[in-house]
Amino acid sequence: MTLKQQRIDVTDRVIxxxxxxxxxxxxxxxxxxxITLQGDMKxxxxxxxxxxxxxxxxxxxxxxxxxxxYTDCDDGGWC
Numbered sequence: 001m002t003l004k005q006q007r008i009d010v011t012d013r014v015i016x017x018x019x020x021x022x023x024x025x026x027x028x029x030x031x032x033x034x035i036t037l038q039g040d041m042k043x044x045x046x047x048x049x050x051x052x053x054x055x056x057x058x059x060x061x062x063x064x065x066x067x068x069x070y071t072d073c074d075d076g077g078w079c
Contacts, residue, residue: 004064007057010049014056027058 016023023035033045048059
């Protein structure tokens, strides 16, 4: 089993709510960032999220390969 970094497109699952002159971004009910609308428009994302070419991605660590399991069996095959 190995760990691998993966980038998942979550754009369609993100919602925005207006608050204090900006838009707060949520993935389901978890806040993930905000867009500031005052002055220069800025997008700030939490450390596991990023914006790239008008899409929002979540960076996750996934397991890759078979999940090795150990079972101690006796000579008769009973585990």
